[in-house]
Amino acid sequence: MPFRLLVPFGLLCALLPLHHGAPGPDGTAPDPAHYRARVKAMFYHAYDSYLENAFPYDELRPLTCDGHDTWGSFSLTLIDALDTLLILGNVSEFQRVVEVLQDNVDFDIDVNASVFETNIRAFQTPTGMPYGTVNLLHGVNPGETPVTCTAGIGTFIVEFATLSSLTGDPVFEDVARVALMRLWESRSDIGLVGNHIDVLTGKWVAQDAGIGAGVDSYFEYLVKGAILLQDKKLMAMFLEYNKAIRNYTRFDDWYLWVQMYKGTVSMPVFQSLEAYWPGLQTLIGDIDNAMRTFLNYYTVWKQFGGLPEFYNIPQGYTVEKREGYPLRPELIESAMYLYRATGDPTLLELGRDAVESIEKISKVECGFATIKDLRDHKLDNRMESFFLAETVKYLYLLFDPTNFIHNNGSTFDAVITPYGECILGAGGYIFNTEAHPIDPAALHCCRRLKEEQWEVEDLMREFYSLKRNRSRFQKKTMSSGPWEPPTGPGTLSSPENYDRAREKKPTKQKISLLSCPSQPFTSKLALLGQVFLDSS
DSSP states (O other): OOTTOOOOGGGHHHHSOOOTTOOOTTOOOOOHHHHHHHHHHHHHHHHHHHHHHTTTSSEEETTTTEEEOOSSSSOHHHHHHHHHHHHTTOHHHHHHHHHHHHHHOOOOSSOEEEHHHHTOOOOOSTTSOOOSEEETTTBSOTTOOOEEEHHHHHOOHHHHHHHHHHHSOTHHHHHHHHHHHHHHHTOOTTSOOOSEEETTTOOEEEOEEOSSTTTHHHHHHHHHHHHHHTOHHHHHHHHHHHHHHHHHTEETTEEOEEETTTOOEEEOEEEGGGGGHHHHHHHTTOHHHHHHHHHHHHHHHHHHTSOOSEEETTTTEEOTTOOOBOOOOHHHHHHHHHHHHHOOHHHHHHHHHHHHHIIIIIEETTEEOEEEETTTTEEESOBOTHIIIIIHHHHHHHTOTTSGGGOOSSSOEEEEETTEEEEEOOSOOEEOTTOOEEOTTHHHHTOOOOHHHHHHHHHHHHHHHHHHHHHHHHHHTGGGOOOOOOOSTTSTTSHHHHHHHHHOOGGGSOOOTTOOOBOOGGGOEEETTEEEOOOO
16 A cells, blocks of 8 residues: 654744744745755654664664663664654655564563553553553563553553454453543542552542643543544543533633642643643644643743743743753644644744754754753753654644645545455544554454454445445446446356355455555455456
């Protein structure tokens, strides 16, 4: 298949000089082509620096031009950068790196890894909520803490439901759903969840409720899981949370932290991780509220040239020891979603400011460095993998309106499977929390069914595929007379082959695990593998 798959305010002028491609006197928006090229150059400066100086370590240390392991010792930056290569159009490098990773990466290693960060699981607990850390070789260590953050429990449904669809094994989706439901059942009487919970007892350990660090992607996955799986229950759960969040944590389009049982303010701060929220609001169609909150967050960016990890809302300044900006993507992510929904040029201006700020402050000889302190621009010797997986990706997509990710269904790939024709690459991609896109169609087109479902499913496919394709072919050939199915040996109309097709068990077919072969557009019509060429 083709891959279509801080500075005080007074110093801001020194930080952000006159931009090439910036809005002119007539108010024109930044030039997307100019910034698209700049973003692509940013990616390759960071990517090449990682390959030359850090691979096979997890991450690049840009100030010393070497690498180190962080989340599991499996070349995390390279894995995270894979689909960004596709989005930038570099299919050949994507294919090369896939082969490199297949040949060199081994997950059966004696390393303790974050369950949340790696999406590798350990769900065998009395509550069904997973531990926060697991050893990739030995499982959960005997002395492992049972305290896990809310996001670490509720951020699995997107990947695990996909995995269940592609493998035919329901266990992955089942454990993810159990974890979601246990959190839902643990919410307070006013409808809020805390920040950390004991997965053995189900007791809340940290009772601060908000939308930021430790909770964020739980809410994100309720919405994205609902969209990906067309699951009304997941969306209903999020909408109930959304009511409680508005009632108890929102103040003047900012979102504070409150005590989960009482609703009293515990921390009047904005965390940079919360900047995903306008994007999530956009996904559910709440555009006006999304834009108002986004503009609040954008004022913080303009104040410092980035988003500090914590920002004290009443004081209008950073929080001590939380002054840094590790090149996070969340505000850019929200800008991308909102721009797709509104076309408001203000959102391109955020993208412009992000490019200019990151290049001005963070760019060094070997990549881009975390900003340790936005007040004086001190740097830290780290480039986290999400910079290539998320920050650069969302920037590029903001400035690339015709990217295949933004497909509205006008183009697609028609593929022939053992069960008839299906569609891939028609758009509607769902990003996981690390900005890796999932094609919803693949959950259906490439799914492997449980054996006991195959016979009934096959018969239904035969009936509806025959009916649908006859209708479609008649429309295309109306001027040349009525269509009749082909006859003779090897075709559907041959009685002996029709009976044989009904009786044949799919288990006898030699099909690779995730086989989704692409077919050209001249081969879109098919009945049980019999292809009818459309040469009109």
